Amino acid sequence: MTEPDLLIAAKELDAADPLAGFRDRFLPADGVSSYLDGNSLGRPLRATEEHLQGFVREQWGGRLIRGWDEQWLELPQQIGDELGATALGAAAGQCIVADSTTVLLYKLGRAAVAARPGRTEIVLDADNFPTDRYVMEGIARECGLTLRWVRADYDGGVSAEAVAACVGPQTALAVFSHVAYRSGFLADAEAITSVVHAAGGLVLWDLCHSAGAVPAQLDAWNVDYAVGCSYKYLNGGPGAPAWAYVASRHQADFQQPIQGWLGSADPFGMAQGYQPAAGIRRLVSGTPPVLGMLPMRDMIALIAEAGIGAVRAKSVALTEYALTAVDALLAPHGVVVASPRDAAQRGSHITIDHPAFKAVTAALWEQGIIPDYRNPSGIRLGLSPLSTSFEETFTGISAVLAELRR
Ligand SMILES: Cc1ncc(COP(=O)(O)O)c(C=O)c1O
Ligand SMILES: Nc1c(O)cccc1C(=O)C[C@H](N)C(=O)O
Secondary structure (H helix, E strand, O other): OOOOHHHHHHHHHHOOOHHHHHHEEEEEOOOOOOOOOOOOOOOOOOHHHHHHHHHHHHHHHHHOOOOOOHHHHHHHHHHHHHHOOOOOHHOOOOEEEEEHHHHHHHHHHHHHEEEEEEEEEEEEEEOOOOOHHHHHHHHHHOOOEEEEEOOOOOOOOOOOHHHHHHOOOOEEEEEEEOOOOOOOOOOOOOHHHHHHHOOOOEEEEEOOOOOOOOOOOOOOOOOOOOEOOOOOOOOOOOEEEEEEEEEEHHHHHOOOOOOOOOEOOHHHOOOOOOEEEEHHHOOOOOOHHHHHHHHHHHHHHHHHHHOOOHHHHHHHHHHHHHHHHHHHHHHHHHHHHHHOOOOOHHEEEEEEEOHHHHHHHHHHHOOOOEEEEEOEEEEEOOOOOOOOOOHHHHHHHHHHHHHHHH
């Protein structure tokens, strides 16, 4: 396909896209003609601007301290339930909004290891996001455990076979990403969970790069623990709190490593000695970041309106289109696709490689074309289904071509 043909195809795909209208629900960004970084920071919704202003005026300004009793203390569970029902396949009472992904990885990792006393290993993959690896290194050091690394290919990912070769009676916990941050590889979470369970271990899934774009079925997959951020496809904004899932079967024995008053059974009893709250509430440590958790609520509502199945269908169509354009325009210039070609094994971003991409990315940002760059030489094209158009995807890829031709 030629460049003009690809532009025509993009316009046709946009015209036929049942979700195209959702793009207007996001705030425009002046001077940005192609935003391909929704997998790092999603764009704000117009509704969020309004709701934040209203909250400051009416809730914070009007209700003042009474707001905690009236509704704010319940928000972590309420929004967790909304997210669980809309995008995670989780029944109520198992998801909570709190902390950052990093802190929740620590809480869940520590609790999982405590739930498998006598086992000596945490299994993870070498291409997992740095914070996942670093937190598990720290837990291993604190608890006298060792790490066992599953090999993941740069353009591939973690397979059930590779995990089966690593787990055994020594496995306490296995930690993987549902969608890999670099390659975009979509793991078979159900098969891998069952392989780890067969060895008697527990599994913690990181859904940062899938929540809101790729549907999950945490209950049906029999997942033990999961975590994810809310500032990517959940459009929670910079520094928005993360979310955690703990299957109800693990909640009664969940040993919270950061025992704070708001995760205790009776916070305002202020008694001596920590007694954990019942249910998912015990994951909370301190005061919930109320302002930070409001924007994701708007996006969860938008995803519910569109339907997570339709969101996934658009995501697949966008990544398919991007691959077609990369093959046609960039491959002849030595660009290599470092993401799975099979849509069933791919999340909502693709990574392309070329030795010049660090400089190319810097030049693109100057022009208001925003993909992101990841070492060693990858450009990630993050395609956020409700805010990215096919034409915007074309614009970005055609700008990469122009830079390579310079
Ligand atoms: C897979 C994954 N895990 C964790 C994080 C980050 O965690 P935190 O929100 O605590 O910075 C990211 C992105 O920043 C990520 O892509
Ligand atoms: N969380 C980020 C941040 O605080 C600054 C810059 C980027 C990020 C990201 O989200 C990076 C992203 N998780 C990644 O996959 O690389």
